[in-house]
Amino acid sequence: MASDHTRSAILAAAERLYADRGFSDVTLRDIVAEANVNLAAVNYHFGSKDELIAELFVTRSIATNRERLRELKAAEEQGGGRAPIEVILRALVGPTLRGCLGPENQRSTAARFMIRASIESVPPIRRIKNREIDHLRKFAGAMRRSLPERSDVDVYWGLNFALAMAHHTIRESERLTKLSEGKCDLDDVEDVVARVVSVATMALTAGKAEAKAPSRALARDAR
Amino acid sequence: MASDHTRSAILAAAERLYADRGFSDVTLRDIVAEANVNLAAVNYHFGSKDELIAELFVTRSIATNRERLRELKAAEEQGGGRAPIEVILRALVGPTLRGCLGPENQRSTAARFMIRASIESVPPIRRIKNREIDHLRKFAGAMRRSLPERSDVDVYWGLNFALAMAHHTIRESERLTKLSEGKCDLDDVEDVVARVVSVATMALTAGKAEAKAPSRALARDAR
DNA sequence: TTGCAATTCAAACAGTTGTATGAAACTATC
DNA sequence: GATAGTTTCATACAACTGTTTGAATTGCAA
Numbered sequence: 001m002a003s004d005h006t007r008s009a010i011l012a013a014a015e016r017l018y019a020d021r022g023f024s025d026v027t028l029r030d031i032v033a034e035a036n037v038n039l040a041a042v043n044y045h046f047g048s049k050d051e052l053i054a055e056l057f058v059t060r061s062i063a064t065n066r067e068r069l070r071e072l073k074a075a076e077e078q079g080g081g082r083a084p085i086e087v088i089l090r091a092l093v094g095p096t097l098r099g100c101l102g103p104e105n106q107r108s109t110a111a112r113f114m115i116r117a118s119i120e121s122v123p124p125i126r127r128i129k130n131r132e133i134d135h136l137r138k139f140a141g142a143m144r145r146s147l148p149e150r151s152d153v154d155v156y157w158g159l160n161f162a163l164a165m166a167h168h169t170i171r172e173s174e175r176l177t178k179l180s181e182g183k184c185d186l187d188d189v190e191d192v193v194a195r196v197v198s199v200a201t202m203a204l205t206a207g208k209a210e211a212k213a214p215s216r217a218l219a220r221d222a223r
Numbered sequence: 224m225a226s227d228h229t230r231s232a233i234l235a236a237a238e239r240l241y242a243d244r245g246f247s248d249v250t251l252r253d254i255v256a257e258a259n260v261n262l263a264a265v266n267y268h269f270g271s272k273d274e275l276i277a278e279l280f281v282t283r284s285i286a287t288n289r290e291r292l293r294e295l296k297a298a299e300e301q302g303g304g305r306a307p308i309e310v311i312l313r314a315l316v317g318p319t320l321r322g323c324l325g326p327e328n329q330r331s332t333a334a335r336f337m338i339r340a341s342i343e344s345v346p347p348i349r350r351i352k353n354r355e356i357d358h359l360r361k362f363a364g365a366m367r368r369s370l371p372e373r374s375d376v377d378v379y380w381g382l383n384f385a386l387a388m389a390h391h392t393i394r395e396s397e398r399l400t401k402l403s404e405g406k407c408d409l410d411d412v413e414d415v416v417a418r419v420v421s422v423a424t425m426a427l428t429a430g431k432a433e434a435k436a437p438s439r440a441l442a443r444d445a446r
Numbered sequence: 447t448t449g450c451a452a453t454t455c456a457a458a459c460a461g462t463t464g465t466a467t468g469a470a471a472c473t474a475t476c
Numbered sequence: 477g478a479t480a481g482t483t484t485c486a487t488a489c490a491a492c493t494g495t496t497t498g499a500a501t502t503g504c505a506a
Contacts, residue, residue, distance in 0.1 A: 006453080024247045024343075028494065038455050043495060045453095119342065120247075133402050140402065156403040161422055164391030165384050172383070179356050179363065180379040199384055199426040206425055229483080251464065261485050266465060268483095 007045045009035040015056055019112035023053070023122045050124035057117050057125050060110050065135045067095050072142055085146045085204055089197045092139050092159075093166035097196070100170040102189040115170055147204060154204065162200035169196070230268045232258040238279055242335035246276070246345045273347035280340050280348050283333050288358045290318050295365055308369045308427055312420045315362055315382075316389035320419070323393040325412045338393050370427060377427065385423035392419070 013035035017026045028049055032039050046052040071091035075083035099111025117125050136159065143155050169176065173186045186192065236258035240249045251272055255262050269275040294314035298306035322334020340348050359382065366378045392399065396409045409415065 024345075027492080029492090038453095039494095040455070040496080041453085049494060121245075122247075133398065136402055153403065153406045156399065156407050157418055159402075160392060160395070160399050160407070161388050161419075163395075165387045168387030168391055169383060172386075175356065176379065176383050179359055179382075180376065183376045184379050184383070195380055196384075198429075199422065202425045202429055203422040206421075250462080252462090261483095262464095263466080263485070263487095264483085272464060 006035075006037050006041050009037055010042060010045065010052070011056060014052060015060075015113050016109050018053075018056070018116055019109050022116055023120045053122060054124040054128060056113065057128060060114050060117075061128070061132065063110070064095065064114055065132075068092060069135075069138065071095070072139065076142060076145075082145050083142060085143060086197055086201050088139065088142050088146055089162050089200050090193065093162055093196050093200075094193050097166055097170065097193050098189050101173060101186050101192060103187055115167065118167065119171060143204070150204065158200055158204035161203050162196065165196045165199060229258075229260050229264050232260055233265055233268065233275070234279060237275060238283075238336045239332050241276075241279070241339055242332045245339055246343050276345065277347040277351060279336065280351060283337050283340075284351070284355065286333070287318065287337055288355075291315060292358075292361065294318070295362065299365060299368075305368050306365060308366060309420055309424050311362065311365050311369055312385050312423050313416065316385055316419050316423075317416050320389055320393065320416050321412050324396060324409050324415060326410055338390065341390065342394060366427070373427065381423055381427035384426050385419065388419045388422060 010031060014026075014031045017030055017034055028042050029039060032042060042049065042052060046055060068091055071094070072083070072088060075087040075091060079087075096111055096114070099108035100115055101107070121129075140155060140159055143159060144150070144152065147155065169186075169192060176184050177186055233254060237249075237254045240253055240257055251265050252262060255265060265272065265275060269278065291314055294317070295306070295311060298310040298314060302310075319334055319337070322331035323338055324330070344352075363378060363382055366382060367373070367375065370378065392409075392415060399407050400409055
């Protein structure tokens, strides 16, 4: 078999362009130009544009989920099946935040592509996306084990809010910087992670006896 | 001057279609079919597709902002220039949540259109969107007055997280319903508002002496 | 080297998009 | 009721989209 140079060049170029400019205004001609391959190569190697996008998404989805689950599993094993809620939340939002924020040059194309995918929702991705629910269910399970006294509804809402803060902060990072006139430092990723985890933890533990909401100072020093 | 029947039919049809299906896959031909007008009417009345979208967005943006500011102003006047943080947050996220969630038949096309606009970010809207920062600044100001002991950075982060929870919940309402197997009731809008406001309030008040985070029970009964 | 399959390539295709045109229909004023 | 200005209409246009085609080229096995 020949080297799949062309194939992987297309994948890399497509991911980069989609991450930078979104799905809606990146054409096959943009991709093949960036990859320095012929236009027909996309259909030859992937069948169609949609199948290219789908392959990209599936690959990255598996990788991201594996990374998140690795962190989660490590935490649960260390805690004998019950990880602290902060650690679970950190495993949930940390990888994505770290991949999408921080200094320009060390942002991950893969993470930014995944955020685009979660935002723009093109047909080929929407079709696959249902699987991610199974993935989130694993986190919901871990959170329930960590907070057995909490109702399921509250846990789901906490999970929802944690993802909300992480994704929205990534999506609107530019606006937040402008609004705060640079006072909110989006380059300090670990501070952002700490803030999101802190608020989500409060959301999940407030109103209970053992609600030990991490102080703001703690969140800020956690870097 | 003649009645602007055609003009407003186009605006209404466009808003409805954009709200339902997003900007990317609604064509001018879809719009004129829905509005029962001729294809050329759009360019005759608005100049171009982009100007149609821009007019739609500007109109709705002004209306939404006016409603939010009305609630905010009322609260501040009643409190002598200092509204409780919960009330400010409610004025910020309440109108949007109420317009986008709740029973199918009473959802507002306008609100759903605005959410689309905040999600998909097409060029004509992106150009205008900077004004919204000025609008958010007014809320940031009110929040600072309400929590004078809090640092600016914390206030901006709180504002960011409040919007995050509201918008993300709207965007991913379907997924949350599926994930929770219907346990999270997205039709109970006032409960959703209460949860978002409650968590955002905690985020803004935790770690301080007067931090009286509303109990979960309070949030749930606030409807 | 010869032969064959896999890959690349330029070119063309069919479909859709937003926009422009010029004639027709309407509306109001005198 | 003729006229001038506005609005509607069918139609055409040019640009762009993803995809297909068939010939050229390549790489490898016999």
